[in-house]
Amino acid sequence: IHGFIDAIYDDQGGPRGTVQTFSLSMLMLMARRQLDDGALGLRLMLSGDPLMGREGYPLLFQTGETWHGVPLHDRQHPHDLFDELSVTYSRLLSKDTSGYLYFGDPGEPALGPPTYMHRLIAYYLPEAPIGHHWQDATHITFGVATAGINFNSRVKLEGSVFTGREPDENRYDFDPASFDSYGGRLSFNPDVRNTLQLSYGFIRNPEGDGISQHRITASWAYNHPLGNDANFTTTLSWGQNLLPTEGTTSSYLLEAVYQRGRNAVFGRIENITKSGHDLVLPEALNANKYALGAYTIGYIHDLTHGSGIDAGIGGAVTFNTKPSSLDTFYGPGTPVSFEIFLRLRPSRMGGYMSHEETNTEPTGATAEATQGVRIALTTQPEQPVAGQKTSLVVQLTDRDGKPITGGKIRADVEMTSMSMGVEHPAFTEMGEGRYQGSMPFAMNGPWRVTLTITVPGSIKPFKLSIDIQVH
Numbered sequence: 001i002h003g004f005i006d007a008i009y010d011d012q013g014g015p016r017g018t019v020q021t022f023s024l025s026m027l028m029l030m031a032r033r034q035l036d037d038g039a040l041g042l043r044l045m046l047s048g049d050p051l052m053g054r055e056g057y058p059l060l061f062q063t064g065e066t067w068h069g070v071p072l073h074d075r076q077h078p079h080d081l082f083d084e085l086s087v088t089y090s091r092l093l094s095k096d097t098s099g100y101l102y103f104g105d106p107g108e109p110a111l112g113p114p115t116y117m118h119r120l121i122a123y124y125l126p127e128a129p130i131g132h133h134w135q136d137a138t139h140i141t142f143g144v145a146t147a148g149i150n151f152n153s154r155v156k157l158e159g160s161v162f163t164g165r166e167p168d169e170n171r172y173d174f175d176p177a178s179f180d181s182y183g184g185r186l187s188f189n190p191d192v193r194n195t196l197q198l199s200y201g202f203i204r205n206p207e208g209d210g211i212s213q214h215r216i217t218a219s220w221a222y223n224h225p226l227g228n229d230a231n232f233t234t235t236l237s238w239g240q241n242l243l244p245t246e247g248t249t250s251s252y253l254l255e256a257v258y259q260r261g262r263n264a265v266f267g268r269i270e271n272i273t274k275s276g277h278d279l280v281l282p283e284a285l286n287a288n289k290y291a292l293g294a295y296t297i298g299y300i301h302d303l304t305h306g307s308g309i310d311a312g313i314g315g316a317v318t319f320n321t322k323p324s325s326l327d328t329f330y331g332p333g334t335p336v337s338f339e340i341f342l343r344l345r346p347s348r349m350g351g352y353m354s355h356e357e358t359n360t361e362p363t364g365a366t367a368e369a370t371q372g373v374r375i376a377l378t379t380q381p382e383q384p385v386a387g388q389k390t391s392l393v394v395q396l397t398d399r400d401g402k403p404i405t406g407g408k409i410r411a412d413v414e415m416t417s418m419s420m421g422v423e424h425p426a427f428t429e430m431g432e433g434r435y436q437g438s439m440p441f442a443m444n445g446p447w448r449v450t451l452t453i454t455v456p457g458s459i460k461p462f463k464l465s466i467d468i469q470v471h
Helices: 324-330
Strands: 002-011 019-033 038-047 059-066 072-074 081-094 097-104 144-151 157-163 181-191 194-203 213-227 228-245 247-260 263-275 288-306 309-321 337-348 352-362 370-379 389-398 408-415 428-431 434-440 445-453 461-471
Touching: 002 059, 019 059, 059 263, 059 288, 247 408, 370 445, 370 461, 389 445, 408 434
Parallel strands: none
Antiparallel strands: 002 019, 002 337, 019 038, 038 081, 059 072, 081 097, 097 144, 144 157, 157 181, 181 194, 194 213, 213 228, 228 247, 247 263, 263 288, 288 309, 309 337, 352 370, 370 389, 389 434, 408 445, 428 434, 445 461
């Protein structure tokens, strides 16, 4: 389970910009069950966006979808109440190869990079990218079926058939499925921190105006954990639409988040070409193309952090660039927009476990030592993959959160469903109470990691057993 709620005050600059206070929210429920050599996955994703009104929130240069039959411009449309309702069945085909089948209504076809709602920046920057409909707009599709094959967790090839029409103006219903469009995606993961994808799709009548389009996308995403509570992530994405009425237009995006403890700095750079038709300008300007830009920088600070709910307050400023030929509509110079927001989200879960123990024993005839130790184990990646090296990271802190150095760690790693022997990966002290070891899990299935930890000043070792599901 994960999600967030944002309360936002948004001031978009220039004559086409407006001021609005609104809320964005998302809730996702995910379940997975192992079935011998296969696995069954279920996902339900809900959005509270329809509660803010069916015409969405102000966002300069944003286009896509309609309201009362008129194309929206300089506004981000709200998502439907149901963003995903899907089932996946995956099965091991050989030691290094697996295949899967996916059906969603709504769902997400194999086209484009991970949608912005599923990238980490969505937890920090509420605004959608203005190139959203050039890169990942098909993430809510009422009717999608996908088949894919995964080679050694490094290369994945997928193909989808889906409904091209984007959701209609009724944000609460299920739209009819037509399966009139198709897409394919090739993904490559050179290591646990990098992922790349290239995809192509034909989308029939996405805006309901009878115009179909071809879309090509490419992206690179990088994620680097910097400790027990620090992370850096970035995404570089490109998308291109080809329409018979407007020709080819492209969009470029670069975004990044640096988070350490309660604080995070984030930014996004976008450049995109949109037509006068996209921007809903006078009909005589429909065929013209305009180079647009949006440059955003922001900061958020968590008032509460790591205690169940992270409550953060933040803000962002966006500088919007345009050609002077649009001054009549957007005003002269560079329109400046800003937003202030309050964010609520669950504290980090998944791949994180802690154990607290107080050891009180005499160290001499009259001396007594009392020590509280917090042990946190994380895996990188968070969902270990069979045959792929997994890092085991142990963080040792005292009851005040200060790192414990000089510790000694022994690990016993064994599969619980069959006898495969016991592995003993070595741990190296990395500094600031952080210790790291690594091992390749030989098979998918349930494993158990038993840690025996000795810290300076303790009489007896601390023990912690954690079960890990390897995929």
